[in-house]
Each structure stands twice: as structure tokens, then as C-alpha cells.
Amino acid sequence: xxxxxxxxxxxxxxxxxxxxxxxxxxxxxxxxxxxxxxxxxxxxxxxxxxxxxxxxxxxxxxxxxxxxxxxxxxxxxxxxxxxxxxxxxxxxxxxxxxxxxxxxxxxxxxxxxxxxxxxxxxxxxxxxxxxxxxxxxxxxxxxxxxxxxxxxxxxxxxxxxxxxxxxxxxxxxxxxxxxxxxxxxxxxxxxxxxx
Numbered sequence: 151x152x153x154x155x156x157x158x159x160x161x162x163x164x165x166x167x168x169x170x171x172x173x174x175x176x177x178x179x180x181x182x183x184x185x186x187x188x189x190x191x192x193x194x195x196x197x198x199x200x201x202x203x204x205x206x207x208x209x210x211x212x213x214x215x216x217x218x219x220x221x222x223x224x225x226x227x228x229x230x231x232x233x234x235x236x237x238x239x240x241x242x243x244x245x246x247x248x249x250x251x252x253x254x255x256x257x258x259x260x261x262x263x264x265x266x267x268x269x270x271x272x273x274x275x276x277x278x279x280x281x282x283x284x285x286x287x288x289x290x291x292x293x294x295x296x297x298x299x300x301x302x303x304x305x306x307x308x309x310x311x312x313x314x315x316x317x318x319x320x321x322x323x324x325x326x327x328x329x330x331x332x333x334x335x336x337x338x339x340x341x342x343x344x345x
Contacts, residue, residue: 229331232330232331233331236323236327236330236331237323239323240303240304240319240320240323241303243304243319244271244273244303244304244305244319249277249304250277250278250282253278253305253306254286256305256306256317257283257286257293257306257308258286260291260308260315262291262308262310262313262315263290263291263310264290264291264292264310264311265292265294265310266291266292266293266294266308266309266310267294267295267296267308267309267310268283268293268294268295268296268306268307268308269296269298269299269300269306269307269308269309270295270296270299270300270306271299271300271301271302271303271304271305271318272299273303273304274304275299278295278306279295280294280295283295296309300318302318302319302320302321303318303319303320304318304319305317305318305319305320305321305322306318
């Protein structure tokens with residue numbers, strides 16, 4: 151074999167080896183790219199799933215929060231309606247034909263003894279008089295009309311010495327406010343109900 155043939159064979163073998171190495175490198179590169187792409191795709195899918203779950207959780211939380219806020223607003227509105235009804239009722243009771251009967255009951259229930267001053271509001275000056283109080287006085291208790299007046303819509307204050315009993319209509323409604331709110335709330339339609 152000639153030197154030229156040996157060189158040609160070496161060159162051809164080297165070329166074949168280079169081609170083989172190059173092909174192997176290209177295959178490895180393809181495999182590496184495929185692995186990287188697969189990892190990226192998996193990571194993208196995991197990230198997308200995590201983001202989707204987070205968005206869904208946030209949407210559920212926002213919906214729940216919105217619902218709670220709407221329920222609070224509804225309850226607040228209902229409470230305002232009930233408070234307004236109670237306030238209007240206090241004013242209506244003060245102008246009721248049975249008002250003096252109610253005041254008589256309050257005075258009879260008084261547990262103070264001796265001289266008891268009765269403080270009335272200005273609008274009751276014509277209705278609750280000393281003559282009216284005298285009819286309700288007993289041997290143990292003498293009601294007298296106080297000179298000062300209270301500023302409530304109606305009802306009375308009773309004083310004997312250092313003891314004072316507040317039986318104004320506002321105080322009576324305030325003491326019974328929560329029970330009345332519960333009772334009146336039952337009469338209001340709930341969300342979505344038709345009367």
C-alpha cells in the first residue's frame with residue numbers, strides 16, 4: 151500500500167469517525183433538547199396548574215368575601231329598617247289613645263315609697279296632670295308632678311330622694327331593643343324571598 155493510499159484511508163477513517171462523532175453529538179444534542187423541552191413543558195404545566203388553582207382559590211375566596219359583605223350590608227339595612235320601625239313606634243305610642251292607660255300601668259308598677267316626683271315631657275303637660283297623678287297615688291306612695299321636663303317623646307321619670315326610675319318610651323324600647331329586633335326581623339323577608 152502506498153503512502154498516498156494510507157493517507158487516503160486515514161483521512162476516510164477520520165472522516166467516518168468525525169461523521170460518527172458528529173452524528174452522536176447531534177443525537178445527544180437532540181436528546182438533551184428533548185429532555186430540556188420535556189422538563190420545561192412539565193414545569194410549564196405544573197406552573198400553569200398551580201396558577202389555575204391559585205386563581206380558582208382566589209375567585210372562591212373573593213366570591214365568599216363578596217357574599218359575606220353583601221350579607222352584612224343586608225343585615226345592616228334590615229337593622230336600620232327595624233330601628234326606624236322601633237323609633238316610629240315610640241312616637242306613635244306617645245300619641246296613642248291608650249297612652250294614659252300605659253302611663254297608669256307604669257305608675258302602678260312603681261316600687262318607690264313616699265313622695266315620688268314624676269317628670270313628664272312637654273307634650274304630656276295637658277294629659278298627665280297633678281289630678282291624674284293623685285288618682286294613682288296610694289297611702290304608701292304620693293305622686294307629685296315635677297317642675298322640670300324630660301326631652302323624650304313620652305313616658306315618665308320617677309324620682310324619690312336619690313333614686314330615679316327611667317320609664318321614658320325611648321328607655322323602655324332601648325331595654326327591649328334586641329328582643330324587638332329579633333321579633334321584627336322574623337317579619338322581614340329573607341334574601342330572595344317574595345312577600
